[in-house]
Amino acid sequence: xxxxxxxxxxxxxxxxxxxxxxxxxxxxxxxxxxxxxxxxxxxxxxxxxxxxxxxxxxxxxxxxxxxxxxxxxxxxxxxxxxxxxxxxxxxxxxxxxxxxxxxxxxxxxxxxxxxxxxxxxxxxxxxxxxxxxxxxxxxxxxxxxxxxxxxxxxxxxxxxxxxxxxxxxxxxxxxxxxxxxxxxxxxxxxxxxxxxxxxxxxxxxxxxxxxxxxxxxxxxxxxxxxxxxxxxxxxxxxxxxxxxxxxxxxxxxxxxxxxxxxxxxxxxxxxxxxxxxxxxxxxxxxxxxxxxxxxxxxxxxxxxxxxxxxxxxxxxxxxxxxxxxxxxxxxxxxxxxxxxxxxxxxxxxxxxxxxxxxxxxxxxxxxxxxxxxxxxxxxxxxxxxxxxxxxxxxxxxxxxxxxxxxxxxxxxxxxxxxxxxxxxxxxxxxxxxxxxxxxxxxxxxxxxxxxxxxx
Amino acid sequence: xxxxxxxxxxxxxxxxxxxxxxxxxxxxxxxxxxxxxxxxxxxxxxxxxxxxxxxxxxxxxxxxxxxxxxxxxxxxxxxxxxxxxxxxxxxxxxxxxxxxxxxxxxxxxxxxxxxxxxxxxxxxxxxxxxxxxxxxxxxxxxxxxxxxxxxxxxxxxxxxxxxxxxxxxxxxxxxxxxxxxxxxxxxxxxxxxxxxxxxxxxxxxxxxxxxxxxxxxxxxxxxxxxxxxxxxxxxxxxxxxxxxxxxxxxxxxxxxxxxxxxxxxxxxxxxxxxxxxxxxxxxxxxxxxxxxxxxxxxxxxxxxxxxxxxxxxxxxxxxxxxxxxxxxxxxxxxxxxxxxxxxxxxxxxxxxxxxxxxxxxxxxxxxxxxxxxxxxxxxxxxxxxxxxxxxxxxxxxxxxxxxxxxxxxxxxxxxxxxxxxxxxxxxxxxxxxxxxxxxxxxxxxxxxxxxxxxx
Numbered sequence: 001x002x003x004x005x006x007x008x009x010x011x012x013x014x015x016x017x018x019x020x021x022x023x024x025x026x027x028x029x030x031x032x033x034x035x036x037x038x039x040x041x042x043x044x045x046x047x048x049x050x051x052x053x054x055x056x057x058x059x060x061x062x063x064x065x066x067x068x069x070x071x072x073x074x075x076x077x078x079x080x081x082x083x084x085x086x087x088x089x090x091x092x093x094x095x096x097x098x099x100x101x102x103x104x105x106x107x108x109x110x111x112x113x114x115x116x117x118x119x120x121x122x123x124x125x126x127x128x129x130x131x132x133x134x135x136x137x138x139x140x141x142x143x144x145x146x147x148x149x150x151x152x153x154x155x156x157x158x159x160x161x162x163x164x165x166x167x168x169x170x171x172x173x174x175x176x177x178x179x180x181x182x183x184x185x186x187x188x189x190x191x192x193x194x195x196x197x198x199x200x201x202x203x204x205x206x207x208x209x210x211x212x213x214x215x216x217x218x219x220x221x222x223x224x225x226x227x228x229x230x231x232x233x234x235x236x237x238x239x240x241x242x243x244x245x246x247x248x249x250x251x252x253x254x255x256x257x258x259x260x261x262x263x264x265x266x267x268x269x270x271x272x273x274x275x276x277x278x279x280x281x282x283x284x285x286x287x288x289x290x291x292x293x294x295x296x297x298x299x300x301x302x303x304x305x306x307x308x309x310x311x312x313x314x315x316x317x318x319x320x321x322x323x324x325x326x327x328x329x330x331x332x333x334x335x336x337x338x339x340x341x342x343x344x345x346x347x348x349x350x351x352x353x354x355x356x357x358x359x360x361x362x363x364x365x366x367x368x369x370x371x372x373x374x375x376x377x378x379x380x381x382x383x384x385x386x387x388x389x390x391x392x393x394x395x396x397x398x399x400x401x402x403x404x405x406x407x408x409x410x411x412x413x414x415x416x417x418x419x420x421x422x423x424x425x426x427x428x429x430x431x432x433x434x435x436x437x438x439x440x441x442x443x444x445x446x447x448x449x450x451x452x453x454x455x
Numbered sequence: 456x457x458x459x460x461x462x463x464x465x466x467x468x469x470x471x472x473x474x475x476x477x478x479x480x481x482x483x484x485x486x487x488x489x490x491x492x493x494x495x496x497x498x499x500x501x502x503x504x505x506x507x508x509x510x511x512x513x514x515x516x517x518x519x520x521x522x523x524x525x526x527x528x529x530x531x532x533x534x535x536x537x538x539x540x541x542x543x544x545x546x547x548x549x550x551x552x553x554x555x556x557x558x559x560x561x562x563x564x565x566x567x568x569x570x571x572x573x574x575x576x577x578x579x580x581x582x583x584x585x586x587x588x589x590x591x592x593x594x595x596x597x598x599x600x601x602x603x604x605x606x607x608x609x610x611x612x613x614x615x616x617x618x619x620x621x622x623x624x625x626x627x628x629x630x631x632x633x634x635x636x637x638x639x640x641x642x643x644x645x646x647x648x649x650x651x652x653x654x655x656x657x658x659x660x661x662x663x664x665x666x667x668x669x670x671x672x673x674x675x676x677x678x679x680x681x682x683x684x685x686x687x688x689x690x691x692x693x694x695x696x697x698x699x700x701x702x703x704x705x706x707x708x709x710x711x712x713x714x715x716x717x718x719x720x721x722x723x724x725x726x727x728x729x730x731x732x733x734x735x736x737x738x739x740x741x742x743x744x745x746x747x748x749x750x751x752x753x754x755x756x757x758x759x760x761x762x763x764x765x766x767x768x769x770x771x772x773x774x775x776x777x778x779x780x781x782x783x784x785x786x787x788x789x790x791x792x793x794x795x796x797x798x799x800x801x802x803x804x805x806x807x808x809x810x811x812x813x814x815x816x817x818x819x820x821x822x823x824x825x826x827x828x829x830x831x832x833x834x835x836x837x838x839x840x841x842x843x844x845x846x847x848x849x850x851x852x853x854x855x856x857x858x859x860x861x862x863x864x865x866x867x868x869x870x871x872x873x874x875x876x877x878x879x880x881x882x883x884x885x886x887x888x889x890x891x892x893x894x895x896x897x898x899x900x901x902x903x904x905x906x907x908x909x910x
Contacts, residue, residue, distance in 0.1 A: 187618060230702055230703075250706065266720070287823060291790070292827065301778040322774075363735060364735070
């Protein structure tokens, strides 16, 4: 939502070079609000505004610009100013940003950064996308395990300036290796302020929830949600502490994964940007890809119906109910597929539950298929067909709905078992399979019920 | 996932009444892990184990039990013990729990609670479900605005025991009204520890992101995600501070809303519990409801096809392509509907963007319809039809796909405009409408192209 209310005023201040008021604008509001007010400015104008404030406010406001504006600024503005900005950005955010910047600019920027920051960037960039390493920030509150409460408070006072959060204070061994020993909440440290000589080892929790640096982001999000954590420490195979992943990144991951799943379920290859920011050709490609695959699959229904041409000529009224039969199977199959896919994603369903899932879906299919069958039978009788003709529909619907629920539930489970994303077993695929099998079931039931006994 | 590894040992300890080891079991691990280990115990056994530890560990472990076990324990165990537990539970969690407990038990419990806790429960219970009031906890770190850093540290030390989190410290006016003046992070307070006489008003942020107590939970989740907050303060219309909503509740809301949307999109009335915990009859009802509505709608396709009986008799080959035509329209419509529904839910699309959305979908429909049309044309020619016969399919597909993308994008926008949940405009509905209109388009195009000029 473009907040255009103050745009003319902002541009006027810029034109006048009114530094006092521009500086005031940058500090008066929450940085996210300031960024919203600047949404209508061009990247160059926005950067001009930010130059009037100190580096810490500049970074904060910049971090709330949308990615497109950030990339544009980094690629077009003075490389020394940008290097100064990059040097103080949170380590995880700047790596994400540089990922989207052309490599020429990155090559130009890196030598201008302090050696420590440069090494940090190169190390974080090496982790695979969607891994803990790619999500984590390397800035966290770290305390040696033999410190007392008083020493710890002093140490935190020194560290606090550069940190994103101090909700948790991580206690590491006293060697150079930073092996993670325990965790302490800021709450626990503050409530021990009256006992300054207590050693941290007597306060800290030793049973830690951690994640490996190569763990997948969806797994991490589920862990953080299950344990209600504000941040999760990231460790390597030797339990050395490398960084933390904070709640805001977990929220972003959850939203991203949920949206990706929803898109996959509808047969859209997940978009990397928001719907409106995605280039039209990208959008067409990500949809067309699956649409064409599904279309080619659906061509098989035409061949199948052609195969049943003789039967359809004999009992012409059968064709009236084809869309009804396949849509009923498709709808019940989609329900099952979506329930199983979301259940697997949130951890409510595990692969080991497969038998219970299949049993439930069989029962659901049996009951819902019967219900639709009864309604269908009554409706067809009302359309002046004979009882034997009307009986084709309920038997077909029962079988098609059971097939739909079973295949809808089984395919995501099978995909998960094969190590593939269950959401790939999207609704259109399930529906496509049910279209084919549904027609075959319908024609077989019809032929069985309607055929006169041979001579 | 049932962790049954230690169940025999646990049961043995219980049988022996081995209090030392049971007490050790309750404190050794993260409470969520302890709860996982107890997942296989009956509610009564689990409660027996918890009785061996102090109340603070008991509450923590209990909070990680699944809801069913919690309710069972509250309803079956000694009411005085339970009252003791309820009294120290986080205010938001206990209200959620009591919501699921039979009212008889609640009526019995309430008089046993300290007056302050009882009032707190009754007040929180009065807020509508899915509102900020129902989500918030009333325990948060509160500081008077004229305190110095030193006084604030003392005050926090006293408050810290009973608090869930002190990531943010809220600064309120010195009157009795608790009007919210500003916020301070624990980080900011700790980094000012060297300047003990500084007044909080000089440290705090004054531009606050807050939420009204009656705001909807989805809106709150979007706000917290946008501003990257660990907690958001809840205020009334007079800006009096009533509570906070923390990141873990926001993560739960996000997951719940995403799953609800996914279920609605697939035509399943959202489940209140996880798939496996939902009673089979509830599951059947929540699916059958929509399945039957859709089925009755789909009966119209039978009447429609009957209406075109003469044309279908004349050009019998037309029926082979009916499933192909309607599935292509349905798939493209589902893609559009899902993209718009998820875009509206995450705030990437606003109602004011409607014209851009419709323009994009028109273009996408035009291009994808043309692509499918070309493939269809070639396929049908390969099946030995005449050029004029084969031409029916591309024109139909173009029109049906455009109709699909437009109706798929427009319906969720219209529902949102009417104040309804856009996800109600679920894929099966979109597909149902497209089935009907698709058949009409197909038969009209066929009649136009294939009809010989009159005599």
